[in-house]
Amino acid sequence: MKKKIIVSFLVFMLFLTLPMEASAKTYTTKEQVYNIIKKNLLAHKVKFTITTDMDVMSEIGRNADMFSAVAALDDKKTSKDGDYLNLSISSWRTNWQWSSQGDTAQLTFSAVYRTTLKQEKAVDEKIAGILDSLNLENKTEYQKVKAIHDYIIKKTSYDQSLEKHSAYDALINKSAVCEGYALAAYRLFTEAGIKCRIITGYAGGAAHAWNIVSVNGKWYNIDLTWDDPITNTGKPMLSYDYFLKNAKDFSDHTRDNEYNTSAFLKKYPIAKENYKMK
DSSP: OOOOOOOOOOOEEESSOOOOOTTOOEEOSHHHHHHHHHHHHHTTOSEEEEEEEHHHHHHHOSOTTHHHHHHTOOOTTOSSSHHHHHHHEEEEEEEEEEETTSSEEEEEEEEEESSOHHHHHHHHHHHHHHHHHHTOTTOOHHHHHHHHHHHHHHHOEEOTTSOOOSHHHHHTSSEEOHHHHHHHHHHHHHHTTOOEEEEEEEETTEEEEEEEEEETTEEEEEOTTTTSOOOTTOOOOOOOTTSSBOSGGGTTEEEOGGGSSHHHHHHSOBOSSOOOOO
């Protein structure tokens, strides 16, 4: 399940001024750089170069968390940023160049995506159709979460080849590993107005991904993959063993460190009691 991240900081000191495109815009703050990176990633650009200044380059520095910072920029108008963007890219690479005779610097960013832009558009259309068919407009948060949980589990089977990781795989190809389940759920929950995060870590001795959701102001664990078990007969099965659970009843899941910090737990405190299903 784990995403492969390649961070390469290849820094070249050039003794001649770097050839800059005359039309290239120079971004003068770290926030501007991060936002333009995000814009290019959402557009599925494989490789792009951003011109900034030496001060911004120094501020960003050898920031191995650059991609996480970019993905965390939240735009309420889309559900394709945040955790979805974070897990939709399998690897990324950066390269800084600067000139010894000027104050400009260039950041080249390369990314490998799990899907094509065409596939992402298909996911957008599929999500719109699913939400329309589920008729969630006047439903409670609990009803929305349950309807989406049930839909994904009924329509998706676990990919035993362990090669399908995307929401496209889960929703269009109808088969995916845990990442695909979690990504599809994230998109649907978010589009339905449910606050949601994707958590990565370990479960059952293997790398794993699941979600947390907010229902009536409280956060709960929810694992759609484990609520869609592989049966001996191959017959589909829908369960609620990992549906809106507290930490105690989710103890067979271990979070990665970034999701277990005091700051994260303070922002996303898991309810003390399981949600009582209706």
